[in-house]
Amino acid sequence: MIKLSEYSTEPDKDLSKEEAEELRLKELERIEELQIRLFAGKKKSLLIVLQGVDASGKDGTVKKLFSALNPLGCTCKAWKAPTQEELSHDFLWRIHKELPGKGWIQIFNRSHYEDILVPFVYESLSKDRLKDRLEFIDSFEEFVSEENHTHILKFFLHISQEEQIKRIEERLSNPEKNWKFDPSDLEAHKNFKKYQNAYEWIFSHSKESFPWVIVPSDKKWYRDYLIAKSVRKELEDMDLKYPKLEVQPAQI
Template identity: 50%
Template sequence: MGKIKLSSISTKAPKGLNKAKLKAKTEKIIEQLDELQNRLIAENKHSLLVIIQGMDASGKDGLLRDVFGSLNPLGVSVKSYKAPTPEELSHDFLWRIHQHAPAKGMIQIFNRSHYEDILITRVHGWCNDETAVKRMKAINDFEELITEHNHTHILKFYLHVSPEEQQARLKERVHDPRKMWKYNEKDFEEAKLWNKYMKYYQDCFQHCNKIPWQVIPADQNWYKEYVVAQKVYDTLKSLNMQYPGLKK
């Protein structure tokens, strides 16, 4: 995988796409995901880990609701990672991650993830480069472990939003009553560190790429949802899962 330069990748959908048609296609894909999820649960041989990273207001929560919200809740779990608790800090940085790795038959979604420990920690100087290199090796080993020994298939999505769109969405939280609960004044301070975040995201993409990253244009929610839904569908479809017969 070549070096990813985020500034050279568009945050918008390709020109010429029909929004209404693509939204209708996304709905059909999500309907088909229901059947594939049923097979995943029934066959109980594979699991899927979906890792979602992105800047504040890149649309992580909405993506979870609109793509995965209609799936069988018995077979999908979401873990949102925030600042580590004192208990979590008393263990190695992957301790809180490994306990949420998906069991066979499950779709596990990480809303933010172990990658925060080489992103926000480096932006704020809580983790130096030497420690980050060691952590990236540990992350690669962890992902290899669950892939090879538990048949976990991993999809890693970076929701690529522009700074202009991010600012518009953050300001919307100030004025829209339905979104005020998301408002955090610290988000505006974090946004000022944009260039640092881009630097460390790109370093992450380069050194944690045994399982490739998918950079998803995220300025338009309808396109973002289509791309993610399609990639999840393609991954599950490729497993050629079958319903088991009657138990004897």
Template identity: 50%
Template sequence: MFRSSRSLISLPVRSSHINVHTCSEGNSSIEGVAPICGTEPKEEPVKQYRVKAGGRLSLKEFDPDDTGEYKKNEQGKAKAKTETAKLIARLDGLQERLYAGATRSLLIVLQGMDTSGKDGTIKSVMSGVNPQGCKVATFKAPSKEELAYDFLWRVHREVPPKGYIGIFNRSHYEDVLITRVHGWVSDKVAKRRFNQIKEFEELLTESGTAVLKFFLHISKDEQKERLEARIADPEKRWKWNSGDLEERKLWGEYQKAFEDVILATSTEEAPWYVVPANRKWYRNLVVADRVVNVLEDMNLKTPPAPEGVDFTKLRIV
């Protein structure tokens, strides 16, 4: 293995993995719900999947088959796909303003177990954007040259410049996941890297790059079905990697490693979202919803026309 209130998704809050706080009046509030201080709590969709810094995290408490308010049938699937299409259309316009203004950028980090749908998420959610303003980076085992530098060197080179949306298909988090699971680095080194990653992402956000991190959460049974599909379908066999079977044997170790990493590096500025990904159509909806709302929160504007030009008098001959 190497919101805003505009959201289209309305999801129930489950207390099993929500962090509880106390406001000044002694009432409680939960992540994704406004503090209860003399007013009714207001649910903020999508945020139930957000991992709050300093809380706790057990992936077993997140249902990878969850579909929120959408029924697990063809009707629910069709409804979700319709909403996703609307979001992708909005994303197209937002990306154009992001590119034209060139004052901000967005980095999307995708992590997950093998077959969790990183490629599919990129293909679906980014299907409506202009490729000229989108940059995708895939991080495999580091090369000899990359190993000669610090672990973040190759990553920083791929960060999107202002005006761009960047997507990391796997990322710098591989250096605290596979390396730790296989014992290639000590826990001490891995935890030091946690802090270095947070400082790196803080630098990005302070420089104008919004950072969104998604863990695409699938069940072990779902992974089994997807691996079997790669074996059965000749059109999917190109994806086959025998190493996936060896990594699957370490499922429990990877789940624990992901819990540690996500909890340690989810910050207010660069949050992690645990996205239910058994059903691809719902996964795409959740990711698209969050991406669109983050871009809308940037309040992007189309740049003004050049000064001194009277467009009413221009004539093309």
């Protein structure tokens, strides 16, 4: 079993904030180039999944990442509680619709993993049913990867309980952050340990096909740097090429 307590939430001590910021900007520059190739080639796609407890920095990560991405080929979907219509279907019904088409990057702020996390924490489904769900998710992810060449990057924004308290308090005290506060934050905070357990269970039982990246996220600058680096690496691995011109320029 993976134990999150064994994973640091703090940055690598050998890297300063200034250095990380410089490196991050370089990563973003490269991501910008690679995204154009992805979009032009229309052969593959990238799904970025962001998960983490409340106040772990999902919104902030999206904002920072988007600064390098052309919205022409990139969208973000923030998942909320399902609607009545969504509830009348299986939990992957609404997810499948929002997967990226060829050439696109899609960012999921929360995801289909909420459909394991929430019933895990509130014990509304048996462990057997949760195991089934996880297997279906594994098979679903393998399917879109094989059939549509969708690469999947899954980030867990790992923060300490102390950091979570600090951020929730800031949402309460800072008028510019008040809007981010939701009474459910307190409920989520109360369940911090249960959510950690749920994540540990998911990480330990998922197939290795698309491993989770556990991102030390107490410091935003370190989190943003690490995620930019992973995204750049994944795009690099996709071996993206511009399509060949099908006409002879000289003939035009």
